[in-house]
Amino acid sequence: MDLMDKLEPGIIFSAVLIGLMLSNIHIISQNTAAFINIFLCLMLFAIFLEIPLNKLKDSFKNTKFSLTSLMINFIWTPLFGYFLGSLFLKGNADVLIGFFMLILTPCTDWYLVFTKLAKGDISLSLSILPINLILQIILLPIYLIIFFSSGNAIEYSQLSYSILTVIVIPFAAAQIVKFLLNDDLKEKTSAIFTSLQIWFLALAVMCIFASQGELLFSNLDSILNIFIPLILFFISNMIIDLLLSEKINFTYPEYASLTMTTLARNSPLALAIAINSFPGHELISIALVIGPLIELPILYIVSKFCLYIKNSGLFFVCRQF
Template sequence: MKNFVDKSTKLFPVWVILFSFWAFLEPQYWNNLDFLIIPLLSLIMFSMGLTLKIEDFIRIFKNYKIIFIAVFFQFLIMPFLGFILVKFLNIEQIIGLGIILVGCAPGGTASNVICYLAKGDVALSISITICSTVLAVFLMPILFWVYTGSNIEIPVYQMMLSIFKIVVIPVFLGVFFNNYKLIKIEKIKPGLPLLAVASIVLIITIIIGSNAEEIFKNGYQIFFVVVIHNLLGFLIGFYLCQKIKFSHKISKTIAIEIGMQNSGLATALAVKYFGSLAAIAGAFFSIWHNISGPILASYWKKKYK
C-alpha cells in the first residue's frame, strides 16, 4: 500500500497535466462541479490537521517575527510584480486590473497543501495564510488603489467566513482528533499524501472545465504574464528568505506562500466589479499555480529533505 501511495504521489505533476487537458477538451464533464471545490479543500485541510500537534502552533506563535516577515513579503512582492508586468508588457487595462488584483490577494489555501507536499512547515504556512487573509481585508483595497487608482469594496464577512470554514475548522478538527487519539491516526497517515494529491487534481480539473471557454478565447499573453508572476514570486521569496538566513524549510514555506495567491478571491472580486474579462487572470492563476506548485514541491522535497 505504501509503495502504491508513494508512486502515485510522485506522479502528481503528470496527473495534473493529464486531467487539465481532459477538462479543457471536454469541459462538459466538469463545469457544473464547482460546489465540490470547498469540500475538497476542507478535506485536505482536515488531513493536514491530522499531522499536526498543538505544540506546532505554540512554537509558531513564539516565532511571530517569521510570520510578520512572511506577510510583509507577501504584500510587497506580488502586488509590485503584477504592476510591473502590466506596465512593461502594455497589457490591456481591464485585463491588467485583474492581474494586479491577483497580486494584491492574500496567500491561497492551496499553498498549505503544496507546503505539506514539499515537506515545509505546515503550521507556519497555515498561520501565514490566516494572518495574510485577515490583513487583506484592509491591505488588498489599499494596495489595489495604490497600483490602479481605484477603490473596491471587499466582501469582508464572506471572505472571513470562507477562510474560517475552509481552513480553521477542518485543521483544528484534525488537530483535535490527532491529539486526543479519537481515531486511529497512525493507520491512515500513510494515505494522506495521496488524498491531498487526488483532491488537488480534482480541484484543478474542475477549475479548468469551468473556465474552458474563456481560456480558449483569450490569448496566450495573459497566461504568459501569470506564469512569470507566479514563478518570480517563488524565486524572489525564496531568495530573500535565504538572504536573511532562514532555514531551507522556512524559506520554501514562505516562498510557496508568496507565489500561490488566493486567486479565487481575486476572480470573484474581478467579476463583481470589472466583469468577466478582468477575471481571466485569476482563473489562469488558479490553474497554473496548482501545476507549478506541485512541480516545485516535488523538486524541493528531493533537494531539501
C-alpha cells in the same frame, strides 16, 4: 517524497487538459461551474482537518526563525509581489490580482515534502504552519482591499461571502469533527481526507477549465505573462533566504526550512477565495491554477540547490546542526 507527491504536478496538469477537452461539450461546460465550490470546500476541509492548531504556540519557540519567516511572507512578499505584478501584468487587472493572491498565501502542505527533500528541519517547518494559515486568511482580504479597492475590483459583500463559504464553514466543520472523534478515529479520518486532497483540487481545476476553456484560449497571451514575475519571485526570494540565513547565523536545516516556507505558495486556498470573491472575473482563477504547474518543478530544483549549498561547503561550514 512518496509516489503521490511526485504525481501531484501531473495530476493537476491532467485535470487542466481534461477540463479543456470537456469545455467543447456544451452540456458539460454549462453545468460544471456549480461543482467547483463543492470540491474546493472538501479540499479545504481536508486541509483544516490535518493542521494541528493546538500546536500554535510552537510557532514561537524558535523566535528568530518565526519572525524572519513571517516578515518575508507577510511584509516583504506582498510588497515585492505587487511590484512585480504591476511591472509585468499591469495591462490585465484580473491576471494581476490572480498573481498577487498566489504570491500572498504561504503553502500549508507540500512545502513539507520539499523541506524533507532539502534535508531541512521538518519539525520547525511544521511548527510555523498554523500561524501561516491564520495570518494568510486574515491578511489576504486586507491586502486585496489595500491594493485593489481603488480600481473598484473588490466587491466587499462578495469577499465577505467567500470567506464565510469557503473558509469559515470548512474550518468550523473540521474543528467540530476533531472535537467529536477520539484520537484513533481522528487520525484515520484525517489520513483519508489527506489522501483525497489532491483529487478534490484536481476535480475543482477540471471544472474550472471545463467551464472556462474558451476564455482561456482567448486570453492565452495574458495568462502566459504570469511566468516571468513568478519565476523572478522564486529567484529573488531564494537569494534573499540564503543571504539572510548566513547573516542571521541559521543552521543549514533552518536555512532549508526558511527557503521552502517562504517560496511555496498556497494556491488552493487563494483559488477558493477568488472563485467566490470575483464573480465574472474567471481569469483570476485560471491564473491561480497555472501557478502550481510552474511552482512544483521549481521547488524541486530549489531543494536540489539547497543540498548543493549544504554539500559544497560554501556556506554553513560550522553550523550544520
